[in-house]
Amino acid sequence: MKKVELLAPAGNLEKLKMAVVYGADAVYLAGTKFGLRASAGNFTYEDLQEGVKFAHDRGKKVYITMNIFPHNEDIKGMPEFIKRVSSIGVDAIILSDPGVFSLVKETAPHMKIHLSTQANNTNWLSAKFWYENGIKRIVLARELSLKEIKEIRDKLPEDLELEIFIHGAMCISYSGRCLLSNYMAYRDSNRGLCAHPCRWKYYLMEEKRPGEYYPVMEDERGTFIFNSKDLCMIEHIPDIINSGVTSLKIEGRMKSSFYVATVVKAYREAIDAYYRDKDNYVFDKKWLEEVSKASHREYTTGFYKNKTTSEDQIYHTSSYIRExxxxxxxxxxxxxxxxxxxxxxxxxxxxxxxxxxxxxxxxxxxxxxxxxxxxxxxxxxxxxxxxxxxxxxxxxxxxxxxxxxxxx
CATH class of the missing domain: 2.40.30.10 (Translation factors)
Incomplete structure (x- = not known):
């Protein structure tokens, strides 16, 4: 069994270095354009050159995100950007749009292409279509169970890689395709500017009683009706690996260096312990304690074990736990x-x-x-x-x- 990849977020150059040093096999990041985290520090060409060299010198990989849903104006500058990141030596481009896909194939034909979770890939037939058109890795939708993932793996060619999220914030919208931010704050989440309205507090107002706000639930604090718990799969490493996926992804390009290093180190230790002795692997509670020392919301296993319920939401606060x-x-x-x-x-x-x-x-x-x-x-x-x-x-x-x- 080929060892699974541990993939970490890198919101800036320091976070890249911390992720690599603390045990990530690869990092994903964005340039100053075309990624879905426009508010992250992100990378200038000079930072990207240094980051790629730092990672490659240590045998690690760097993937760059171009996974926005571009409008016409967003296409401007893309060919030049693709050429430059290709010349720097990034290992793959992550994208979701067919037009961007065709542009990368035309501009950098030898570049590996990963299909973003934004493309909502939830079945083996869709994955097979993308594979036959040149995609090397599918980042599966978050809405799949481990059982579904294993079935997808069994029906696909062995050289098509599958990637899943294992830790971090969950989006209320299907695989992150959200229009709520654009509607309420005029910030397009599908172009990297999400205002996170799913974390806001909501009340009910009757049209003939303007200014009178009622809690949506019988709770004097109001309610955060869209506010999901954070994903955490560190207690389920054997199940994840045995589903047949290639890469385990940690969410968090907006998080701190401390978060990145802490979470990466805990998952690195858990994964390595499993591979050292699969038959006698025992989960160590210290790994859960460690990821809980980074800022987080209450944890959930998302869709992996069963369909989500009301227990996977947090209704009383949108604040992080920072201990x-x-x-x-x-x-x-x-x-x-x-x-x-x-x-x-x-x-x-x-x-x-x-x-x-x-x-x-x-x-x-x-x-x-x-x-x-x-x-x-x-x-x-x-x-x-x-x-x-x-x-x-x-x-x-x-x-x-x-x-x-x-x-x-």
């Missing part, structure tokens, strides 16, 4: 002195109990005993974003290790 704070990233560690050079991300104080998370292996816990700033002055608090801090650590910290603490 841990991301404090900083280790840029260097002097093994002789035990001093780490840290780029601060959130305020930290002398006396804070922190967890130091290396890209590989277990985290360790200690208190911050002292800190110095870039001028070698002793400080009791690191208050400035991305300031350089020197701090003694009790154990070795690798480059890109993260510091975190439990929220107060």
């Amino acid at each position: 841990y704070e991301f404090l900083g990233v280790v840029k260097d560690f002097d093994e002789e002195t035990g001093i780490a050079t840290i780029e601060q991300r959130n305020r930290m104080h002398v006396g804070d109990e922190i967890e130091v998370v290396n890209p590989v292996g277990d985290y360790f816990v200690q208190k911050i005993e002292s800190m110095r700033n870039i001028d070698n002055e002793e400080i009791t608090v690191a208050p400035h974003p991305q300031m350089t801090v020197y701090m003694p650590l009790k154990q070795k910290a690798l480059k890109y290790a993260m510091l975190r603490k439990k929220s107060e």
Whole structure:
């Protein structure tokens, strides 16, 4: 059995590096145009060149998204963009529109093409059609069960790859094809500008009683009627792998570097543990604890085990659960002195109990005993974003290790 790919989001260059270092086999990202996350940091050509080199030097792949549903004006500049990303060496383009598909085939005939989940592929016959027209990978719709996925796999040529989402936010609309944002906020989600109205609070108003708002449910807090729980399949790694898919995808190009690294590391460990000893694999609860330390909503298994019900929605809030704070990233560690050079991300104080998370292996816990700033002055608090801090650590910290603490 060929080992399944772990595919991570990369909203910017730093997130790409964190994803790769913490165990992703591949990353997906967007340029400054043509992707469905226009509000993510995204990549200039210069950043993309650096990111592709960083990934390829470590044996990892980079896929670029062009999965908007383009209007006529969006076609302008596409051929030049395709040529440039092809020359940089991206490993595949992810798209959903037949016109963009034909443009990529014409402009970069050797480029591998992946069909986005936006194309709503829910059956083997549709997948076979795309395969026969040159698609190398299908990102299946989120609305499929594991049983359906296995049947699709069994009916397709072995060299057609299948990709599924395993973790992250779920969309209220069918495979993300949503018009609600465009209608309510004049922001087209199908062109990368979703305002996320599915996360808003809604009330009921009777036409002859303007200004009188009634909760849709008998709840004084109102209701978030479209607000889905987050997908989390870390407890079901054997079932996912045995469905025959090629790639396991984590959602989250808008999420933080801390989120990307934390979630990728947990899934990396779970996947590797399964392949080491399939017959005796046992789920380790620490993996679920780890993904829960990144910001998240309550978790669901989506459609994979059964059809979704009211239990897969969150009606009382659209807020994230944030139990841990991301404090900083280790840029260097002097093994002789035990001093780490840290780029601060959130305020930290002398006396804070922190967890130091290396890209590989277990985290360790200690208190911050002292800190110095870039001028070698002793400080009791690191208050400035991305300031350089020197701090003694009790154990070795690798480059890109993260510091975190439990929220107060």
